[in-house]
Amino acid sequence: MRLTTKGRYAVTAMLDLALYGDRGPISLADVSGRQDISLSYLEQLFAKLRRKDLVCSIRGPGGGYRLSRPSETIFVAEIIDAVDERVDATGCAGSSDCQDGQTCLTHNLWSDLSDQIHHFLSDISLASLVERRDVQNVSARQLQRARNTQSIILTAVD
Amino acid sequence: MRLTTKGRYAVTAMLDLALYGDRGPISLADVSGRQDISLSYLEQLFAKLRRKDLVCSIRGPGGGYRLSRPSETIFVAEIIDAVDERVDATGCAGSSDCQDGQTCLTHNLWSDLSDQIHHFLSDISLASLVERRDVQNVSARQLQRARNTQSIILTAVD
């Protein structure tokens, strides 16, 4: 099982869309700037998210990505599955043939753990994350930083 | 976060000791044979388990490893921690400085998940695994296979 930056980036980026996407599509360049994720890497992740129909894309200027469903109906587990293949703690991808085509001594333990994790992440929607106090605080900080950066740029232009 | 064969091997090997270690120390060669784990790799894992005082070793012929505490008081979470360093889903090892020294948008989500996993694995003792029906079934199968292998060897000697 793995849960690395790949899955974390994907969830963070999707949450970014949920937070800021109410007025039209969000470009990956914006997400990249706010969340400190490399643009090229985001492109790869969103290719997978698009294939799994979690986002839809609008090309051309003013384009970007939108959630393809309301944020209440998109769950963290789906996002991780989309980019990370699986949240599975077994060594045999659940097929019970871990040792010589038969189950290993601890197969069911890892199977239970996988269920636990999947259940936990399946209960958390993007909308529920948007409502969280800590998420709102971080979001406010990010917007403030974006405004500062903008004003620095404008000052430099003068 | 990672949960790979390293952690799985360690738990399986410890469970092997819990199952068969009641009559003196178990050699890693025996564990290797029963659980299909390479001997040298087991040696590396048990070096860590020994450092964390989960097992104690007896050198020389007839030697091997024993659990250093009763199996009722050894929990899966400890074993994984010992060989895998951590079961942590955050990107910052819990230090909350995931983005530019501040918390990232999804930090608390991963922190909650880590707590969930750790709590789950902290509740499972080696003794409770030994009592499980599925573990007993697999164990019986492994012993049967070992007897077959032994009889093949004896036949070949004749």
Next chain:
DNA sequence: TTTAAATCCTACTAAAACCATCGGGTATAA
């Protein structure tokens, strides 16, 4: 006293996964 069984220890390596970067496409609004 010798031998062989076992732990102990360090270094090395092939393969995989991760986390990108790069360079070019293509669609499309302005």
Next chain:
DNA sequence: TTATACCCGATGGTTTTAGTAGGATTTAAA
């Protein structure tokens, strides 16, 4: 027409994994 943005494939550096190799040390048993 042009700049913006998505789209796509190839590549590469770094880290981790899973295991190998080769020996040194301890010690029970022959």
